[in-house]
Amino acid sequence: MSEPSVTSRQSLRKSLRQARRALSADAQQRAAQALQQQLSEYLPSHTKQLAGYLASDGEISLLPTLSWCHQRGILTSLPVIHPFTGKHLLFQHFSHDTAMTRNRFNIEEPALDSTAIIELTAHDCLLMPLVGFDAKGNRLGMGGGFYDRTLAPLQQLRDGTPRPLLIGVAHDCQQVPVLPIEPWDIPLDVIITPTQCIEL
Ligand SMILES: Nc1ncnc2c1ncn2[C@@H]1O[C@H](COP(=O)(O)OP(=O)(O)O)[C@@H](O)[C@H]1O
Ligand SMILES: [Mg+2]
Structure with a gap:
């Protein structure tokens, strides 16, 4: 039998994923624009390299944000499932002419090209999608x-070693009062939604 916290995380995921999938195309588009506006105000001005994602399953779209980055000369990358472990992500350079493929979750990702991999610590900011979050900045993923x-x-990095700002992004309807967290959950630096910016 699974532990109660595992069960509640799974049932939360199910209802929160349903909620975001239920948003209309129009609501999704407005949310994506509002998120771009929020991020354009929040991202540090020195940002040169930003990791994003391509939305699926009702996730808030980053397309306006990625276009905004490209217009300003901010380089972008997207996650690729690690070809050896299958359990980690690599980040690979992404621009308008990047060859794309679909991974085992049917999510679009850049076709693997070892010359285009960007090291995690070479990023200034990393945007990651949330299934759920709470006001304390806890994150529930897929x-x-x-x-x-x-x-x-x-x-494990020493204080002062450059590391990316970890930014969770989500629709406002992904917020819950309290999230059950686990020891391995990595804390975020900030959560940004179309209407909120929760700094941690
Ligand atoms: N650093 C890690 N090393 C090994 N396994 C991990 C690590 N972090 C998470 N996991 C495993 O991934 C699984 C899913 O993690 P969870 O936090 O529930 O998912 P998500 O963050 O996608 O919501 C857990 O069963 C956990 O054991
Ligand atoms: Mg987790």
């Missing part, structure tokens, strides 16, 4: 632990 596993080495 349940695969991909970001937790990939970001775990950052916890």
Whole structure:
């Protein structure tokens, strides 16, 4: 039998994923624009390299944000499932002419090109999608632990070593009063939604 916290995380994921999938195309578009506006005000002015994602499953879209980055000369990358471990993410350069493929979750990702991989610590900012969040900045993901596993080495870096700002992004309807968290969950620096900016 699974532990109660596992069960509640799973049932929360299910209802929160349903809620975001239920948003209309128009609501999604407005949310994506509002998020771009929020991020344009929040991102540090020195940002040169930003990791994003391509939305699926009702996630808030970063397309306006990625276009805004490209207009300003901010380089962008997207996650790619690690070809060897299958459990970690690599980040690969992304621009309008990047060859794309679909991974085992049917999510679009850049076709693997080892020359285009951007090291995690070479990023100034990393935007990651949330299934759920609370006002304390706890994050619930899709349940695969991909970001937790990939970001775990950052916890070992010495103070002062450059590391990306970890920014969770979500629709406002992904917020819950309290999230059950686990020891391996990596804390975020900030959560940004179309209407909120929760700094931690
Ligand atoms: N640093 C890590 N090393 C190994 N396994 C991990 C690590 N972080 C998370 N996991 C595994 O990933 C699984 C999913 O993690 P969870 O936090 O529930 O998912 P998500 O963050 O996607 O919501 C957990 O069963 C956990 O054991
Ligand atoms: Mg987690």
